[in-house]
Amino acid sequence: MAAGPSLTRLLIMIDTTPTTQPPTTGHRSAPVISGRGLTMTYGSGPSTVHALAGVDLDVHPGSLAVMGPSGSGKTSLLHCLAGIVRPSSGHVQYQGTDLTTLSDRLRTRLRRDDFGFVFQSGQLLAELPANENVALPLMLGGLSLREAVGRADVWLGRLGLAGMERRRPGELSGGQLQRVAIARALVTEPRIVFADEPTGALDQRTGAEVMGLLEHAVVATGAALVVVTHDPGVARTCARTVTMADGRIVAEHHRPQAATAVAR
Numbered sequence: 170m171a172a173g174p175s176l177t178r179l180l181i182m183i184d185t186t187p188t189t190q191p192p193t194t195g196h197r198s199a200p201v202i203s204g205r206g207l208t209m210t211y212g213s214g215p216s217t218v219h220a221l222a223g224v225d226l227d228v229h230p231g232s233l234a235v236m237g238p239s240g241s242g243k244t245s246l247l248h249c250l251a252g253i254v255r256p257s258s259g260h261v262q263y264q265g266t267d268l269t270t271l272s273d274r275l276r277t278r279l280r281r282d283d284f285g286f287v288f289q290s291g292q293l294l295a296e297l298p299a300n301e302n303v304a305l306p307l308m309l310g311g312l313s314l315r316e317a318v319g320r321a322d323v324w325l326g327r328l329g330l331a332g333m334e335r336r337r338p339g340e341l342s343g344g345q346l347q348r349v350a351i352a353r354a355l356v357t358e359p360r361i362v363f364a365d366e367p368t369g370a371l372d373q374r375t376g377a378e379v380m381g382l383l384e385h386a387v388v389a390t391g392a393a394l395v396v397v398t399h400d401p402g403v404a405r406t407c408a409r410t411v412t413m414a415d416g417r418i419v420a421e422h423h424r425p426q427a428a429t430a431v432a433r
């Protein structure tokens with residue numbers, strides 16, 4: 170990755186972001202989103218797969234890692250909570266609404282307006298410069314190109330990409346691409362960010378930097394972060410970890426100081 174501001178400086182820049190809600194990683198706050206009795210079944214007959222076999226989960230402001238072996242249901246859980254798919258049974262409560270009863274159109278709008286997403290590979294549009302990629306969700310929400318790009322540039326600066334706003338994805342490193350993806354996820358000031366293996370395509374050091382930036386940016390805005398990961402190093406930066414096996418949550422671990430530990 171190209172040399173840039175130190176990780177500590179970037180974290181300080183993010184931590185000085187004005188916040189409207191105090192960051193919290195504890196469970197005294199109300200959940201942002203709750204899943205109850207979630208099941209997800211694929212196929213039928215002998216080839217039936219029970220990807221989720223009855224999951225209850227409250228997601229609070231702060232960071233939550235979802236771990237577990239391959240095939241244990243992590244991505245299925247993230248997709249159900251984020252309203253990307255409907256569970257086979259169970260409910261997802263968000264702001265007094267059951268996502269599982271919403272039409273596809275309303276779920277799409279909710280995802281656009283209230284949720285942010287970061288995937289393993291940024292899924293950026295190759296033909297657009299970084300700042301227009303970041304601006305896209307704002308423009309879909311009705312903002313002018315000029316205003317949206319202005320806000321995008323602010324986020325790219327916070328994530329250490331000042332001067333690279335007009336570069337296209339092909340002109341950025343893997344770590345820089347993920348920072349653009351994080352800026353795009355955060356530019357709409359979502360209440361929840363869902364990240365599926367956000368550092369999976371990066372080397373260990375770059376992955377740790379990107380994860381630190383993602384976690385601090387989300388926590389600084391008082392939002393919730395749900396990260397699906399295989400990497401224990403990623404989970405260690407999160408305030409809470411749930412571990413899945415065979416479609417169920419089988420363990421839970423809390424690290425209330427995790428977010429501040431990364432900044433030192």
Ligand SMILES: Nc1ncnc2c1ncn2[C@@H]1O[C@H](COP(=O)(O)OP(=O)(O)OP(=O)(O)O)[C@@H](O)[C@H]1O
Pocket residue numbers: 211212218219220237238239240241242243244245246
């Ligand atoms: N669209 C689908 N059709 C059929 N089976 C599926 C589908 N999506 C997931 N599965 C199955 O459901 C189970 C859980 O998959 P899921 O992707 O949720 O697990 P995961 O823990 O995220 O795995 P990984 O760590 O490998 O990404 C797996 O057995 C998988 O093969």
